[in-house]
Amino acid sequence: MATDEAHATGGSEAARDEDDESGETTAADVARSDEGWAAKNDENGVIFAHARDLPPAFEPYAEEPLPQVGVGSPGKTGELEATFAVGVDGTTDLVADYARVPYHLSGTLDHDVGRPDFASAYVQSPTGGVAQGDRNRMVVTAEADARAHVSTGSASKVLSMDANYGRVDATFVVGDGAHVEYVPEQTILHPNARYCGETAVTLGRDASAILTDVVVPGRLARDEAFDFERYYARTTVDGPGGRILSDTTHLAPGSGGTDPRRAGVLGDYAVLGTCYVVTTRDVDSTAMSDRLAERLTDGPARASATALPRDGGAFVRALGDRADDVREALDAAWDEASRALLDAPAPDQRKY
Amino acid sequence: MNDGDASDPGAGGTDTSGTTADSTDATDARTRLAAYRFADSFLPVGGNTVSYGLEQFVQSGAVADGDDLREVLESYLRRQVGPCETVAIRAAHAAADDLDAVRDVDETVRATTLAAEFRESATKAGRRLLEVEAETGGDPVVAAYEERVASGDAPGNYPVALGLVAARRGIDAGEACLVHAHSFLTDMLGAAQRLLSLGHVTAQRVLDDLAPVAAAVVAANEDRDIERMEAFAPLVDVHAMEHERADRRLFLS
Numbered sequence: 001m002a003t004d005e006a007h008a009t010g011g012s013e014a015a016r017d018e019d020d021e022s023g024e025t026t027a028a029d030v031a032r033s034d035e036g037w038a039a040k041n042d043e044n045g046v047i048f049a050h051a052r053d054l055p056p057a058f059e060p061y062a063e064e065p066l067p068q069v070g071v072g073s074p075g076k077t078g079e080l081e082a083t084f085a086v087g088v089d090g091t092t093d094l095v096a097d098y099a100r101v102p103y104h105l106s107g108t109l110d111h112d113v114g115r116p117d118f119a120s121a122y123v124q125s126p127t128g129g130v131a132q133g134d135r136n137r138m139v140v141t142a143e144a145d146a147r148a149h150v151s152t153g154s155a156s157k158v159l160s161m162d163a164n165y166g167r168v169d170a171t172f173v174v175g176d177g178a179h180v181e182y183v184p185e186q187t188i189l190h191p192n193a194r195y196c197g198e199t200a201v202t203l204g205r206d207a208s209a210i211l212t213d214v215v216v217p218g219r220l221a222r223d224e225a226f227d228f229e230r231y232y233a234r235t236t237v238d239g240p241g242g243r244i245l246s247d248t249t250h251l252a253p254g255s256g257g258t259d260p261r262r263a264g265v266l267g268d269y270a271v272l273g274t275c276y277v278v279t280t281r282d283v284d285s286t287a288m289s290d291r292l293a294e295r296l297t298d299g300p301a302r303a304s305a306t307a308l309p310r311d312g313g314a315f316v317r318a319l320g321d322r323a324d325d326v327r328e329a330l331d332a333a334w335d336e337a338s339r340a341l342l343d344a345p346a347p348d349q350r351k352y
Numbered sequence: 353m354n355d356g357d358a359s360d361p362g363a364g365g366t367d368t369s370g371t372t373a374d375s376t377d378a379t380d381a382r383t384r385l386a387a388y389r390f391a392d393s394f395l396p397v398g399g400n401t402v403s404y405g406l407e408q409f410v411q412s413g414a415v416a417d418g419d420d421l422r423e424v425l426e427s428y429l430r431r432q433v434g435p436c437e438t439v440a441i442r443a444a445h446a447a448a449d450d451l452d453a454v455r456d457v458d459e460t461v462r463a464t465t466l467a468a469e470f471r472e473s474a475t476k477a478g479r480r481l482l483e484v485e486a487e488t489g490g491d492p493v494v495a496a497y498e499e500r501v502a503s504g505d506a507p508g509n510y511p512v513a514l515g516l517v518a519a520r521r522g523i524d525a526g527e528a529c530l531v532h533a534h535s536f537l538t539d540m541l542g543a544a545q546r547l548l549s550l551g552h553v554t555a556q557r558v559l560d561d562l563a564p565v566a567a568a569v570v571a572a573n574e575d576r577d578i579e580r581m582e583a584f585a586p587l588v589d590v591h592a593m594e595h596e597r598a599d600r601r602l603f604l605s
Binding site: 055244263267286302303305319 | 409414415420423424426427428430431459460462463464465466467468469471565568579580581582583584585586587588589590591592593594596597
């Protein structure tokens with residue numbers, strides 16, 4: 001598949017869903033419609049994040065009409081597909097990609113000197129952030145034995161909203177023997193933001209993935225914190241033997257018992273970091289979690305690690321007052337996980 | 353529950369079907385007694401060996417008195433017991449006729465319980481409950497699930513085991529959720545009494561103060577789909593992780 005800056009079809013989300021009956025759509029539209037993606041889901045046993053239902057807490061938002069361009073209009077439905085495969089020289093290449101605004105992908109970078117077989121791609125966005133009514137979806141596929149690192153060029157801002165919500169879905173399909181990393185910059189939640197994110201990872205045999213996530217509850221430098229309305233992010237990881245993990249982050253400040261600024265939840269910390277190191281390789285998850293915990297002890301964030309179910313890797317939680325502290329903890333976890341899984345250090349990221 | 357039923361059968365002298373009413377009352381009383389048994393810390397499922405991270409909260413100084421304890425236990429109820437464990441109890445209760453479906457619930461609880469020590473504590477307690485019930489109740493369904501857990505075919509998490517045995521004993525699913533919330537709190541308060549210089553009256557006050565929260569979280573999660581099972585308490589996670597590597601440990605978790 002060649003790079004294709006697709007032309008948007010316009011119309012509302014409902015119209016998109018009914019495209020099959022209308023008979024007015026092109027083959028490409030059908031292939032990329034919800035039905036088309038769902039069909040792929042059935043064939044390969046791959047779980048697609050964007051095929052998931054909306055969480056009940058978002059259902060009232062979904063009924064709120066948008067004062068600006070409708071859901072599904074140009075620029076409101078970002079799509080990104082990236083497929084990585086091993087070439088003849090044994091290094092991984094980006095062999096297929098498709099991006100629709102606000103996603104943009106400009107090839108791969110070769111700065112990962114410690115891991116020369118990797119392909120690194122930075123997903124970019126020309127927009128200011130996730131706005132109300134945005135529905136973005138990403139599918140990253142690593143074919144057998146591929147090594148891919150995906151990140152973002154800058155922080156993702158979830159902008160202030162007064163109607164509806166923004167949704168970002170990410171699917172990772174990691175083939176047998178492959179390794180995928182998704183280490184994006186932090187997500188910053190502006191006042192009244194409503195964010196729903198679904199992430200689904202499907203691992204083949206002897207495969208692994210490292211995913212990190214940093215959530216910042218506002219523009220902390222201007223004393224803005226926990227003014228957003230709702231943040232929901234669910235991650236699932238499935239392997240050939242079944243589900244390894246299902247983890248949900250659900251933040252709804254100010255609504256009584258659900259406020260996250262409580263003992264045992266976030267306490268007095270502002271920034272939440274998570275790292276999933278998931279694997280179906282033959283590794284001792286407890287030993288790996290001990291290595292990660294050792295790296296995190298006495299670091300700038302309150303952070304530690306534990307072994308995942310099904311001997312499926314390790315899970316890191318990090319809490320801090322500043323995004324940089326949490327980022328530093330997760331970078332250390334990423335580096336140690338890369339050493340444990342691939343016997344190679346994580347690279348310095350050159351974004352600045 | 354209607355507490356008047358057992359004490360005044362036929363008090364009005366208008367009893368027309370005495371035998372049936374008596375046997376219904378007797379069955380109902382036995383069901384309730386079974387529920388009390390599951391709520392009681394006398395039940396040998398190792399409730400006195402776990403603290404679900406509370407030991408580390410005390411070690412780190414985050415929990416130092418009854419007020420701190422009430423705060424953090426409220427978070428456990430709202431974040432873990434309600435949206436994860438009571439969802440599992442209800443789902444296992446509803447699936448009790450189909451052990452493959454019970455195992456699916458069990459797998460979901462395992463995938464949702466990310467702190468390794470919590471999985472260990474929950475499966476140890478679940479296995480013990482199934483063993484006790486298989487021995488005492490003589491129920492072939494419970495015995496069959498106990499065998500599947502023993503053979504490694506299913507994890508045997510406590511809320512799933514409780515949902516299953518409650519259904520087989522005729523205990524209502526909502527009642528089973530309250531039983532679990534109560535026994536979770538008494539286990540945690542028992543741990544707190546050994547970790548802190550917490551008086552018996554203070555422990556009872558915390559338990560009583562949290563009763564409305566327990567009732568509220570059971571009700572709030574009544575319709576939560578098993579797909580939406582969640583346990584989000586990052587500081588509990590971090591304390592549980594730190595506890596795994598703590599030098600001195602009184603409790604399994």
